[in-house]
Amino acid sequence: MELPRFFATLRGCNMYREYTQKTADLLREVTGLDDVMITDGGEHADLASTVSFALAKIQKKNPAKIAGEIVAAISAKPEAKGIEVSAKGPYINFIFGGDYVADSVRAARSPDYGTLPSRKEKVVIExxxxxxxxxxxxxxxxxxxxxxxxxxxxxxxxxxxxxxxxxxxxxxxxxxxxxxxxxxxxxxxxxxxxxxxxxxxxxxxxxxxxxxxxxxxxxxxxxxxxxxxxxxxxxxxxxxxxxxxxxxxxxxxxxxxxxxxxxxxxxxxxxxxxxxxxxxxxxxxxxxxxxxxxxxxxxxxxxxxxxxxxxxxxxxxxxxxxxxxxxxxxxxxxxxxxxxxxxxxxxxxxxxxxxxxxxxxxxxxxxxxxxxLPEGSMTTRGGVFITADALVAETKKRAMEEVTLRRPELGETEREKIASAVAIGAVRYDIVKVSAEKSTVFDWKEALDFERQSAPYIQYAHARACSILLKAKAEGGYFECYEYSDPYELALAKHIAQFPYVVEKVVSELRPHLLASYVRDLADLFNTFYRFAPVLKAEGKVRDARLTLVDACRNTLFQALGVLGIEALESM
RNA sequence: GGACAUGUAGCCAAGCCAGGAUAUGGCAUCAGCCUCCUAAGCUGAAUAUCUAGGGUUCGAAUCCCUACAUGUCCGCCA
Incomplete structure (x- = not known):
């Protein structure tokens, strides 16, 4: 039985995981196999399966034909409601439907979005x-x-x-x-x-x-x-x-x-x-x-x-x-x-x-x-090192120059506040974005780069979202709406939906850089959406739906930056 | 000498553990976009023998073997 919305807790809401599991279960039922070869669908779909290759070997049949049969079998099942299944050659593609998108965006607006259900096991990290x-x-x-x-x-x-x-x-x-x-x-x-x-x-x-x-x-x-x-x-x-x-x-x-x-x-x-x-x-x-x-x-x-x-x-x-x-x-x-x-x-x-x-x-x-360092390894004993303090100080200095250039109208205290958040974010992100198993050479140019694959880029996307919402409020607000059809809306919404799954993955694999990649992609998608899907200028339900989506994105960026220990600025 | 990690465009990275659809981004380069929700932004172009050689497989950047290169360790230091 489905609970009324207002009774349902959003904590632990993990639509991507649920749908992935549902898809895998359906495939298992239909194929009788344990491993149903689910992969990311890339540009074709939300998920894809290459299980027909494996079956082709066993059944000695054309994999494309098998894919077609599987699609027919799954589509016939009532549990497949809300998932569009199709075959393209041997590939079986799954596209999650409107309910998935709506539920995901709704969940993403919750102040505890991405927070997973409480666990008892205590973790000590040194x-x-x-x-x-x-x-x-x-x-x-x-x-x-x-x-x-x-x-x-x-x-x-x-x-x-x-x-x-x-x-x-x-x-x-x-x-x-x-x-x-x-x-x-x-x-x-x-x-x-x-x-x-x-x-x-x-x-x-x-x-x-x-x-x-x-x-x-x-x-x-x-x-x-x-x-x-x-x-x-x-x-x-x-x-x-x-x-x-x-x-x-x-x-x-x-x-x-x-x-x-x-x-x-x-x-x-x-x-x-x-x-x-x-x-x-x-x-x-x-x-x-x-x-x-x-x-x-x-x-x-x-x-x-x-x-x-x-x-x-x-x-x-x-x-x-x-x-x-x-x-x-x-x-x-x-x-x-x-x-x-x-x-x-x-x-x-x-x-x-x-x-x-x-x-x-x-x-x-x-x-x-x-x-x-470019000149070799760092040693405290030999006094050869760049201190964290020096890195932070230099980054703050650069950030302050940048803020002063972009926001000359702001007072010094305000500019310093922004510069500090930008600098700390830049330093943390620059380090966390690279997977741990890679050895790296410290590069000032990269550390001080505030574009694209950097924290300021992500913070900027967040500030943009805040700015839109602020303007919307001044214009009289909006109504929640979860109807999406535009490809830019869908791409953004579906990426937002993956956040809880990413949190789960980071702790199960102990790989924090996954979160850095995730949030960068999120900012990318938001910026593209921002460019091609006007929000405040849209009308009626489209405007409402887009504002709702901007709020969901704003909160997801906020939550993700929080996990990265980076301040989500509302203006910069 | 042995162990571990890494090797993806001029440069920096993602993808690799759980093999599948034209290998994904960024920097730098080139060409565009601010009477338009913040241009720390967006679009397009160009750039790759995925270190090399073997193997497994219908299919390998991804798995296995060998070689080479780089980093780290092999201390009665931490």
Whole structure:
């Protein structure tokens, strides 16, 4: 029984998925096959099936003839109402009808469009987790943007999510920072952020260590002291890390990224959980000891190197604390996801393998390849990097020039507000649009491009939609209407209909760039519609239907930009 | 030497995991469109041996093998 419209909840409305499922069911019934070879219909249809090729082989008949028979069989079924089925040669095409379009557009106007039904499984996503030895650079923020977009996508998909930053507060690199803070006595430069202050110590300490290797043992001493909990050293490390982390948090906040929690590594040393997990691992047959040193021989699992979990001087290593951290995370979630750079692939796989060996749930790992500069890879130690702050600042500057050019009548505060949203959007979009497995070379020209495949382009489409709706309101409003026939209307409406499905896909495949592609296509379709299908100048039902569609598109752009962490401007 | 990833027009990407209809966008280039809902826009043109070579298949950018190129890793760093 169909519920009256006003009782139906729109949350979880996913017309594209429903119709796709219905189509697949129909094909299964008619063909008796499990896999009915559904693909995107491209320009021909909403969906297409190539199942007749497979049947042609079995039945030894012409695939085109089979396609014709399938079309006839499906069309005869009452369940096929609302789906136009046709054959073109061997291809079976499915075009969703007016009800589909109307229901989709109606759903798309809901303030929770794209939000999927609530789930109980708690998700913990760890991302960024850069060492607090200096500012985040453009390599780090690929991790940040992928991670934060996933966090937002999972929330949109109905999951309770906690985002974590794992803060290394006791490793060798932090010992070098601590040594610098203890020995160099740099003054704060006015206006300098904590991460900038700390990195000067880190770079200089590394330089000194290179020139005078005899100071290296001093780092070791610091590491032994922090391991032992020497109060003065604990304070030195803690404060140095805190100063840097504060700066990192500012950078993250400037890009609309907030972590629910920063978790310090030392916790797992102090509370004994690291020792606990090491004791369990020590019982594994592949565990080996040489003095105090412990390592795992994972060659049976395809790893050729030693997986060292304790040093010969008895101090712990990152890998060991990371194992304890992952057990801690497992305790507070049903799904644990790590975003890790290509340099962590091996250690990530070793961690997964080790957790499996002790019968613990391994994390799901999202790997992304490196971002390098035209002149080579970035290194914090060598001081060769473009900081996220510099990128944001430069992009803001460019955006401000652009806004001032286009909207000279606006006051400075207003222009700055727009420029800031444009800049953050441009930075986030430029990074998230490329699939994670591609290594990239940072390119200023592309980062500062505000046309076409960029956030400003999408924000602009949103602002245009808002502007039309505002004018319509001033002209006395409009009536909801969901009757569409114009190809530009239909193309836009049908793309709008796919949004919930895309959200679902992003979280099931852990590929945030799909959303970037989706929303860019949406803006493309809207701009084409805008050009060829006049809205305010149309009359009667056409005008109403188009305004309703503009509102649906406006909301879909708004929702999608929200998942991307990009502000949807109403005017720009 | 081994492992993982990538290789699509002058440049940057999508498509590849789940093989099918003339390989999709953008930048740059060229030609057009603002008395018309914001030109951060739209339209059109030109540009591709989908790294190479084999294989599987009725059908391969997509799957398999080999080679080459690039990136990353193979540390008692993280």
């Amino acid at each position: 991302h960024t987790s850069a060492n607090p030895n200096g500012p985040l650079h453009v390599g780090h923020i690929r991790n940040t943007i992928i991670g934060d977009t996933l966090v937002r996508a999972f929330r949109k998909a109905g999951y309770p999510v906690e985002s974590l930053y794992y803060l290394n507060d006791m490793g060798r690199q932090i010992a070098i920072v601590a040594w610098g803070v203890k020995n160099l006595h740099y003054d704060h430069i006015p206006g300098e952020k904590g991460d900038e202050y700390i990195v000067r110590h880190y770079v200089e300490a590394n330089k000194i260590a290179k020139e005078r290797p005899e100071i290296e043992p001093e780092f070791d001493v610091l590491m032994e002291k922090i391991e032992a909990g020497d109060p003065e050293t604990v304070k030195l490390f803690h404060d140095s890390v805190e100063i840097c982390a504060d700066g990192i948090k500012e950078t993250l906040a400037s890009m609309n990224v907030i972590h629910d929690q920063f978790v310090r590594e030392t916790i797992f040393l102090r509370d004994g959980s690291m020792q606990e997990v090491l004791d369990r691992i020590a019982k594994l047959p592949m565990a080996h000891h040489e003095g105090q040193m412990m390592y795992l021989d994972l060659s049976e699992e395809g790893f050729s190197n030693k997986y060292v979990l304790r040093r010969s001087n008895g101090t712990s290593v990152y890998a060991a604390r990371d194992l304890a951290f992952h057990l801690w995370k497992n305790n507070r979630c049903d799904r644990s996801i790590d975003v890790l750079g290509a340099d962590h692939k091996l250690i990530g796989a070793q961690l997964q393998t080790t957790l499996k060996l002790i019968n613990e749930r391994p994390p799901e790992i999202v790997n992304f390849e490196f971002v390098s």
